Amino acid sequence: MQSLLSRMVDLVGSAHPRRRERLMQWLIAGYIYMGAAIWLIAGVLQGWMSKTAALLWLGFVFAGLLAGYVALRSGWTERFQDPSLTIWQLSIGVLCANWGYLLIGPMRTAALLPMVVTIVFGAFTLQWRQIAFLTVLNLFALVAAVTLRAWFPQWIPQHGAMTPLMVDINNVLMLLVVLPPLGFIVARLSSVRRKLHRQREALMQALSQVERLAVSDELTGIANRRSMRTLLERSAALSSREFAPFCVALIDIDHFKAINDELGHAGGDEVLREFARRATAMLRTTDAIGRWGGEEFVVLACGNVDGICRLLERMRRAVANCGTDSRCITFSAGVAQHRREETADDLLERADRALYEAKRAGRNRNAVAPEGDPSQRYATAESPQ
Ligand SMILES: Nc1nc2c(ncn2[C@@H]2O[C@H](COP(=O)(O)OP(=O)(O)OP(=O)(O)O)[C@@H](O)[C@H]2O)c(=O)[nH]1
Structure with a gap:
């Protein structure tokens, strides 16, 4: 039973430890997207958004999740410097959250949370410039969504009764306050993580050199x-x-x-x-x-x-x-x-x-x-x- 379970886990999550770790992060992102999907379906049931628009969002997101899973599971992404393709994943995540914000009518404030969480994922691998880019992208995307909602409502399918613009302005202000310090904290975490990683590598190298020197002669390389x-x-x-x-x-x-x-x-x-x-x-x-x-x-x-x-x-x-x-x-x-x-x-x-x-x-x-x-x-x- 135990071995069957572990074989199933290996099959889905790969036996390769680093690959499994990446798939785990992917799974967490998938969980958040699932939550967002339920939130979108609730919006459709409430009559706050068009079914077609929701299906389009869901189709895009789940096709993306599946493609990402296959690419990570097969090891195809290992040819890149960052095999998790974190910056791509998170940029798409930011755009999807803002896309949802545009469509969902009165429930849209809830979309702010996934936007914030997306930046937190940057702590895994991103450098501070990439985290700054994500922060700015998020703010720009939100301003664009608000602008579209306020001035081009006819472009939003089944937009229904428009809620006050002040809600959107408050939302933008909220992100403006929250995202920069969050980005800063995440960038710090990421740099500490990378520093630790570098120190660990240096330590491992030193250790293997000490091990080698303990048994071999420095000049000739033969046993000491x-x-x-x-x-x-x-x-x-x-x-x-x-x-x-x-x-x-x-x-x-x-x-x-x-x-x-x-x-x-x-x-x-x-x-x-x-x-x-x-x-x-x-x-x-x-x-x-x-x-x-x-x-x-x-x-x-x-x-x-x-x-x-x-x-x-x-x-x-x-x-x-x-x-x-x-x-x-x-x-x-x-x-x-x-x-x-x-x-x-x-x-x-x-x-x-x-x-x-x-x-x-x-x-x-x-x-x-x-x-x-x-x-x-x-x-x-x-x-x-
Ligand atoms: N280049 C080099 N020389 C060394 C090293 N270790 C010892 N020596 C030298 O080896 C020489 C040994 O000299 P001696 O003990 O007098 O012996 P020898 O000249 O070989 O004479 P015999 O042993 O009696 O044939 C010394 O000049 C040391 O300085 C080393 O790691 N590198």
Whole structure:
């Protein structure tokens, strides 16, 4: 029952939230037009207005409502900057209210209310100029209706006995007093609404940037130290539980100070960015790389030491010429395979010691941390390239 009802609501009001919101506003406008229609029918029954004139008004209004519903429901209006076409809707609303005012004889003062309500709808999207336009349009249309009634009654079908002109003048004066401050309030509301909307957009953008910065390195765009640490901790816990072997490699670019000296700090930054881009391109989907800080990177790869060493050799070849024309970029790496129950910190410490060994042994090579007793020798060999 519930789902049938919600399906019906989706069918009529669309499942698309913004479209549904627009249709909701349309429905409210439709409700006011319905009220006005009853008021017109009452006028016909009282003999204050011509049936044909009322039918013409009703036909126009309901054809307009239907066309508007179809245009909004189908999404056709979404090609426009304001998909609700608010200014058009409200201008037509103002003209219809004044058209009704002209036709309805002694009941015409009631038409002032829809005129006022129409301006209130402007608070949804309109800018102050559009609200001012609607206010002036309303006043002009009312003056035109009053003028027609007073001086050209023969143009109004079945106008009956003319009620005093003073009623119309009072009505115009009333709108003259009420509409400008109302327009001002609506314009203020609309501008507050739009300001809030802009602030919300800016906030969302800032939030997504903060989210991105919290996990990625600002310079290279790859994972930062914090997110790599989290990943390492999770992998260590998983490996201890499920015995899913993995390795880490701490990478340090060789002689990076000299690269900075040669290219300047900005040039060094560019080398770091290119290094990260090319190294990332070498990873398998199950591997990860992050910037550990400065010119140091950390790689996490599933499997054993042989697998990560092969990966590091691929990286070496890929990054070799990402620096200057005169200098081949090399790096040293300390590799450690996770031992069961070992914490991420201990694993990293072993990889760091292995990196130190790789540097000490002459750079441009991997050093593998011994699996068992730390007093065992580090396996190092210069990269074959
Ligand atoms: N351009 C740039 N340079 C950085 C950045 N972070 C650290 N560095 C520089 O990297 C250099 C690292 O120098 P060292 O620690 O002496 O190491 P190295 O010159 O690479 O020598 P080895 O590691 O022993 O091969 C320093 O000059 C730092 O200023 C960075 O984000 N951008």
